[in-house]
Amino acid sequence: MFHCFYNNQIKNTSETLIPVNDLGLFRGYGLFDFFRTYNGIPFQWDWYWARFCNSAEKLGLVIPFAESQVKEAVAEMIDLCPEKECSFRFVLTGGVTLDGMTSTNPSFFILSEKISEVADLIYAKGIKVETREYIRDMPEIKSTDYKFLLQIMPDLKKNKSTDVLFVKEGWISELSRSNIFVVSEDKIITPKKNILKGITRKTVIEQLTSDFEVQERDLTIEEVLNAKEVFTTSSTKKVLSISQIDDHIIGDGQAGPVSQLLLDRFNSLVQNWKG
């Protein structure tokens, strides 16, 4: 059983009920963040917390608890967690509204959740993604807005695609819930604009690639298709190779050496994670 912190109480998630008239539900006025533990310790807490605060500030929402209070609730939920590791979802919304538009108190939820690990076979083979002409609305904010993804999910499933790569007028930005990197002529390149700046992306750039030249810059879809390797990074995917984009096979259609090296380095980093 996993748990939800809401209104200063920790309950089983399945027993957590909230008022129907929340601006998160009525008006999509909400944001979230999502991280996991390694060795029972939140991974990159400072970076996730800073991003959560940044999203809140940009969306005009005040987090109704101090960082220390949130940390305390998370620690308590880790103790209650039925598994060795778990992930956490923070959700912050505009709160309960009486007129469908305004509220005075944001709602804040912390949920512990089961981790779904990517299988080794998938790390070895890489994933297929498909492109869509789209750019996330307010991409630098981790808003709750995933309606585009959820609407195309049946198509992705039908096409055996794991995810979608957003392309706008020839320029790529990100996958629906993760960042993208390409390996090209011994450089590692990743978009800088119109993306949510991922914490795994930051980990890769700042802590795992000191022996590579890393460029943050605009990338065309052609450059991606012609890359030696393409990979994606996220809290749940870590460093995961992309071996197919639409009908185009990247490299030899398997995880490339750079992705595998960075995944190994990532795994070493988290294995010894002490916070």
Place this chain on the structure above:
Amino acid sequence: MFHCFYNNQIKNTSETLIPVNDLGLFRGYGLFDFFRTYNGIPFQWDWYWARFCNSAEKLGLVIPFAESQVKEAVAEMIDLCPEKECSFRFVLTGGVTLDGMTSTNPSFFILSEKISEVADLIYAKGIKVETREYIRDMPEIKSTDYKFLLQIMPDLKKNKSTDVLFVKEGWISELSRSNIFVVSEDKIITPKKNILKGITRKTVIEQLTSDFEVQERDLTIEEVLNAKEVFTTSSTKKVLSISQIDDHIIGDGQAGPVSQLLLDRFNSLVQNWKG
């Protein structure tokens, strides 16, 4: 006290609680519609219902009740309503999710709400709106996505603006929750693309302007600023003059004669509304 229909039950809205892990809250995967009664009868039911079905289909959500069942619930809620007239909000979401991404059963809520009427003084004076470089994501769907509006609400309030007019690369589309019309050289012109097609917009075009030339076409912001009159239409605003856009005064800064004529015609139509 107003009410909410959920899980085949009608309760006071303040007593209606829902599971926290709804995709409407977690992933902004939701849509709605909003209409009101005149003479205790839903206004333009067929058109609103058709639009609600269209939004649901486009977002890939199945409405879990037949039209007749929904009509019955609405009739019951009208009987329970403490006031002569009320408005209704239908909300349809992806439903409860266990993995944060998928669900099998959409959630459907019907809420009766208090109507907030526009004061006569405001109809006479018109409203001030301000422009923003923005276009709604999936504008033809009445999704719950109003995060952009809610984020800029404090600015609108500070600037004494009633609403925001979306402009993208010089082309206007709509206000945050209503359509826009301009009166220019005895023609009435309204955008056709990148908008939610309002039911009041449709009422004006199809039932109130047979003696006018009405054009549905692209409009630049310059054309709007230079118009003799500008007005907006919505379920709650009916036909409401826009007398100021940013620092620019439209016409003589009061409600123009065409807006007033169409508001009179609209009021006559709804006064005798029998469904």
